[in-house]
Amino acid sequence: MAVNIQTEPELLNLRMSEEFDWSDDKDIVRDAIWNHIMEANNRDTIKTEEAMKPFLDMTDDQVRDYVEKNLKK
Numbered sequence: 001m002a003v004n005i006q007t008e009p010e011l012l013n014l015r016m017s018e019e020f021d022w023s024d025d026k027d028i029v030r031d032a033i034w035n036h037i038m039e040a041n042n043r044d045t046i047k048t049e050e051a052m053k054p055f056l057d058m059t060d061d062q063v064r065d066y067v068e069k070n071l072k073k
Helices: 029-040 045-057 060-070
Strands: none
Touching: 029 045, 029 060
């Protein structure tokens, strides 16, 4: 019997500057998203933690799409 173990998107653990040619940010993608959400919700850690949870169930492509739409300047 095969067990389907869901894992978080690998993209969350890669450096912004290595994955996005438009970025010079050395932070990992997860931290860049965290920082973006923290700024958007007035630095509320609890709200940010809740907002980050859906990213754990996304695909790499969904995370990439979010970053492109929200973090690209």
